[in-house]
Amino acid sequence: xxxxxxxxxxxxxxxxxxxxxxxxxxxxxxxxxxxxxxxxxxxxxxxxxxxxxxxxxxxxxxxxxxxxxxxxxxxxxxxxxxxxxxxxxxxxxxxxxxxxxxxxxxxxxxxxxxxxxxxxxxxxxxxxxxxxxxxxxxxxxxxxxxxxxxxxxxxxxxxxxxxxxxxxxxxxxxxxxxxxxxxxxxxxxxxxxxxxxxxxxxxxxxxxxxxxxxxxxxxxxxxxxxxxxxxxxxxxxxxxxxxxxxxxxxxxxxxxxxxxxxxxxxxxxxxxxxxxxxxxxxxxxxxxxxxxxxxxxxxxxxxxxxxxxxxxxxxxxxxxxxxxxxxxxxxxxxxxxxxxxxxxxxxxxxxxxxxxxxxxxxxxxxxxxxx
Ligand SMILES: Cc1ncc(COP(=O)(O)O)c(C=O)c1O
Numbered sequence: 001x002x003x004x005x006x007x008x009x010x011x012x013x014x015x016x017x018x019x020x021x022x023x024x025x026x027x028x029x030x031x032x033x034x035x036x037x038x039x040x041x042x043x044x045x046x047x048x049x050x051x052x053x054x055x056x057x058x059x060x061x062x063x064x065x066x067x068x069x070x071x072x073x074x075x076x077x078x079x080x081x082x083x084x085x086x087x088x089x090x091x092x093x094x095x096x097x098x099x100x101x102x103x104x105x106x107x108x109x110x111x112x113x114x115x116x117x118x119x120x121x122x123x124x125x126x127x128x129x130x131x132x133x134x135x136x137x138x139x140x141x142x143x144x145x146x147x148x149x150x151x152x153x154x155x156x157x158x159x160x161x162x163x164x165x166x167x168x169x170x171x172x173x174x175x176x177x178x179x180x181x182x183x184x185x186x187x188x189x190x191x192x193x194x195x196x197x198x199x200x201x202x203x204x205x206x207x208x209x210x211x212x213x214x215x216x217x218x219x220x221x222x223x224x225x226x227x228x229x230x231x232x233x234x235x236x237x238x239x240x241x242x243x244x245x246x247x248x249x250x251x252x253x254x255x256x257x258x259x260x261x262x263x264x265x266x267x268x269x270x271x272x273x274x275x276x277x278x279x280x281x282x283x284x285x286x287x288x289x290x291x292x293x294x295x296x297x298x299x300x301x302x303x304x305x306x307x308x309x310x311x312x313x314x315x316x317x318x319x320x321x322x323x324x325x326x327x328x329x330x331x332x333x334x335x336x337x338x339x340x341x342x343x344x345x346x347x348x349x350x351x352x353x354x355x356x357x358x359x360x361x362x363x364x365x366x367x368x369x370x371x
Pocket of ligand 1: 059060061062085086088089131157159160186187188189199200201
């Protein structure tokens, strides 16, 4: 029995002709650096998110780093990040020389805990980075209120949540992740809901000044070819990747719906099982980049899946405050108990748009046999 954790082959078979044509066009024009496809994709992605601007960058990590740089973040500043996320969220902060401040997550949604976030704010706090973990939006209404009250900026880490939606009370109704904070950051790592055929990322914003700064920073700080106004970086989105992503963006909503359908099947088959299935909070849609369940028998389950040839992943086995890379911060076990507990019990099951119901049944059968 072989069931992959994620399977890009089916997706690519569906759009192979269109992608081949798009790549051929780029090769024909040979405009590999910031070619027309990058500009077109930026416009399309901004429209998709409902923002005025979008800047294509080289990865989700660069998107976060450049967003922080555009806000002037550096030495002496504190940036709040959840302790339970992929480490790039915090690395982007550390590489600006600012200090990441880790906050525990909510036991049910695994997103940043609002009460603990309030307590973590100091007079050095400059930015909050909520992560829309696994594809479920964080509580952006609450986070924006806190940010406003303390005059801090918000950078959404939407690397796992392309197309997920949030209802903002007394606001703009349903809006897309990435469009609510001062800046939204996306990753196009191949297995993401919108994935390139290599690395890629995007920053979206409604703020013209932030947009102009990031557009300059990602392209060597230049105004014209050899006129460099600021210390910039080589962090551009590749034209070939933009061409691939344009073809995939057209299908993103449909593919997200297929993930949601697969999640409904998992939920119903796991109804009577002693596992915690994903909890979707009020006023959000979940796009299931990851379908993660929790059980105290996680390690046993993991071994059984490995034996049966079923691909599962632990997102994430070590919370950020206990990573060796952050040993200098002096955190200890017990500091952020929810993140620590979840990291011991969580396991991500196979999830991709074209996952078959028959395969979901096989996955659940293994879970039932172990539990
Ligand atoms: C939550 C989160 N933030 C940031 C990133 C970094 O994105 P990238 O791998 O494109 O640099 C990822 C991707 O893995 C992620 O999942």
